[in-house]
Each structure stands twice: as structure tokens, then as C-alpha cells.
Amino acid sequence: MKLRSRRMILFSVLPLHALDDNVPTDDMNHSMVKLCSPCEKIKDKVFTLVGTFNGIVLMVMVVKDKRLMKGVYDTRMILYNPFTSESKIVRDPYSPCLKPNHTYGFGYGVTLDDLKIVRFRDHDLDVFSLKTNSWSTSKNFIPNANFMNEVGTFLNGFLYWIDYSSDMTILALDVNKMAIWRAPLPPYQGSDSTYTLPRLGTLRGCLCTIKERDNNVFDVWVLEKQGVKKLWSNICSFSIGLEGNYVNKYHPINILDDGRILMVNDSSGQLIIYDTSKHSYKMLNSSRTFQSLRTLRGIEYVESLVSPSDLCCV
Numbered sequence: 001m002k003l004r005s006r007r008m009i010l011f012s013v014l015p016l017h018a019l020d021d022n023v024p025t026d027d028m029n030h031s032m033v034k035l036c037s038p039c040e041k042i043k044d045k046v047f048t049l050v051g052t053f054n055g056i057v058l059m060v061m062v063v064k065d066k067r068l069m070k071g072v073y074d075t076r077m078i079l080y081n082p083f084t085s086e087s088k089i090v091r092d093p094y095s096p097c098l099k100p101n102h103t104y105g106f107g108y109g110v111t112l113d114d115l116k117i118v119r120f121r122d123h124d125l126d127v128f129s130l131k132t133n134s135w136s137t138s139k140n141f142i143p144n145a146n147f148m149n150e151v152g153t154f155l156n157g158f159l160y161w162i163d164y165s166s167d168m169t170i171l172a173l174d175v176n177k178m179a180i181w182r183a184p185l186p187p188y189q190g191s192d193s194t195y196t197l198p199r200l201g202t203l204r205g206c207l208c209t210i211k212e213r214d215n216n217v218f219d220v221w222v223l224e225k226q227g228v229k230k231l232w233s234n235i236c237s238f239s240i241g242l243e244g245n246y247v248n249k250y251h252p253i254n255i256l257d258d259g260r261i262l263m264v265n266d267s268s269g270q271l272i273i274y275d276t277s278k279h280s281y282k283m284l285n286s287s288r289t290f291q292s293l294r295t296l297r298g299i300e301y302v303e304s305l306v307s308p309s310d311l312c313c314v
């Protein structure tokens with residue numbers, strides 16, 4: 001099994017698509033048949049990938065519930081093992097409509113078995129504990145925030161989001177104590193004319209952000225310990241494509257760990273991985289292209305035989 005524990009990237013599109021970026025031709029397509037109960041229809045081709053644990057990916061899909069009125073959509077949380085195609089719908093008493101200021105996070109508190117799904121729903125905080133199979137809600141937990149549908153980044157017991165409202169800040173949540181605080185983003189430079197928003201991720205165990213400074217020039221910042229304080233440092237800047245060639249646009253999709261950044265070439269829909277430690281990029285050889293998908297995301301997971309039911313103890 002160890003030999004088969006490949007690191008794969010799952011993309012947020014239907015039909016499901018995952019690829020191993022080290023084996024160019026070995027990509028696979030999954031069918032979605034098992035994922036939804038017969039009464040439901042998935043609305044969008046694109047869905048949200050929240051996080052991953054032991055080879056299981058948490059995703060949120062917008063579904064149409066036939067039992068409800070026409071045109072009523074709500075969300076479904078699904079734990080999915082892309083390797084075995086096994087899935088499980090997470091019981092959700094709220095199943096809210098997807099709004100840009102709703103967001104999700106997946107992480108654990110003190111110990112690995114203390115897995116939690118976290119959701120900001122308007123001003124409330126919903127927490128689902130997989131250990132106790134129970135939901136809890138804290139009313140009026142957060143003031144106004146806009147997450148632009150981006151999910152939380154989990155690192156060492158904390159979930160981090162960017163609040164994209166007027167003066168952007170980082171919103172951090174202690175998954176154990178369920179306490180929030182705000183932290184500043186790096187002092188980004190350059191023009192605001194670019195339309196790519198900063199993104200969060202982790203890079204070799206540190207919180208990290210990527211932001212387009214000028215046309216196709218990207219800055220990568222890492223939150224590092226400097227003495228007793230944690231400060232942002234600009235660890236690298238890079239551009240892709242020919243110098244001065246503004247015809248093709250490139251967009252960051254995700255910050256993968258190990259200092260690699262998954263990008264998409266908007267002109268061709270081809271995937272690119274930029275490696276910040278080698279200062280080079282390579283094109284991914286995928287049978288599928290990803291054109292005009294601003295909301296495309298990819299998530300790294302390690303293949304496992306863990307069943308989604310094993311994550312929920314009841």
C-alpha cells in the first residue's frame with residue numbers, strides 16, 4: 001500500500017478528474033454516480049474542495065432538491081475518497097444556499113482524531129465534530145466578512161481565510177478553542193489593476209500567499225518566525241511566459257505544499273506547476289484543458305484505502 005501512496009491532484013470539476021503530476025499520462029476520470037442520492041441534481045460543473053485528510057477529500061456541491069420548490073438550491077457536503085470512489089454525505093441540518101460570504105474549513109484540534117468541519121454561515125459559526133458526530137452553532141460569531149467562496153487553509157491547529165472586504169485582512173480560527181482573530185496581509189506592492197486576488201496556502205509548513213503584482217508577475221510571501229514575532233517575507237517573485245508578452249494570462253489555482261504553485265494558462269487551458277525552490281515551471285500533460293474556469297481549484301491528496309465512514313465514528 002505504501003508503494004501505491006501516490007500524491008495526486010484532484011480538480012474541482014465534473015466529471016471528477018485527478019492527476020499525478022509526476023506521471024504525465026497517468027490521469028483518471030471518475031464517474032459521479034455514487035455521489036448523490038437520486039432525489040438530488042448537481043447544479044454546477046464546478047464545486048468547492050474544502051480540504052483533505054488521510055486520502056479523503058471534503059467537497060461542497062450545490063444541489064437541487066426535488067422535494068423543494070423549483071429553482072431552490074442548497075449545498076451538500078460530501079466526504080470522498082478519489083482512489084476508491086467511495087463517498088459519504090455529511091448530515092447537515094442547515095444545508096444553506098451557497099453565498100460568497102459563506103465559507104468552509106476542514107481541520108483538527110489537539111489530536112488527529114478530533115476532526116472538525118467548520119462553516120461560517122452569515123454571522124454564525126457551525127462546527128461539525130466527526131468524533132462525536134454532532135453539530136454545534138455559535139450565533140453572531142463573526143462580524144461582516146467576505147470570503148469570495150475561498151475555503152480555509154489548515155495549518156497546525158488553525159484555519160486561515162482572507163477576508164476580501166474593503167481592507168483585506170487574514171481571519172484566523174483556533175480549531176481547538178474556536179477563537180478568532182485578525183492578522184495583516186503582507187504589504188503587497190504594485191498596481192491594483194490586476195484582477196487576481198491574493199490567495200492563501202501553505203508552503204513547507206508555513207502560511208503563504210501569492211498575489212499578482214504586475215501583469216503576469218507574481219509575488220510569493222511566507223509568514224516566518226523572526227525572533228519572537230512572525231513576519232511576512234517575500235520569498236520569491238516570478239513570471240511565466242516570454243518577457244513583455246501580455247497576450248497570455250496565467251492564474252494561480254492553488255499553492256501546493258513543497259513550494260509548488262499550480263497555475264493555469266488562460267489562453268490554452270493548460271496546467272502549469274511553478275516550483276519556487278527550483279525557479280522553474282513545467283507543463284502538466286493532462287488529457288483535459290481548463291479554459292475559462294476562474295473558480296477552478298486543485299487539491300493535493302495522498303491515495304489511501306480509508307473509507308469516508310471511518311472518519312465519522314458513528
Ligand SMILES: *[C@@H]1O[C@H](CO)[C@@H](O)[C@H](O)[C@H]1NC(C)=O
Pocket residue numbers: 024025285
Ligand atoms: C503527454 O501525453 C501523451 C499521451 O496522452 C504522450 O504521448 C506524450 O508523450 C506526453 N508528453 C509528455 C511530455 O510527457
Ligand SMILES: *[C@@H]1O[C@H](CO)[C@@H](O)[C@H](O)[C@H]1NC(C)=O
Pocket residue numbers: 099101122123142143144145146
Ligand atoms: C452575507 O451576505 C448577506 C447578504 O447576501 C448579508 O445579509 C449577511 O449579513 C452577510 N454576512 C456576513 C457575515 O457578512
Ligand SMILES: *[C@@H]1O[C@H](CO)[C@@H](O)[C@H](O)[C@H]1NC(C)=O
Pocket residue numbers: 240241248265267268269283
Ligand atoms: C499558453 O498558451 C498559449 C496559447 O496556446 C501559448 O502560445 C503559450 O505558449 C502558452 N504558455 C506557456 C507557458 O506554455
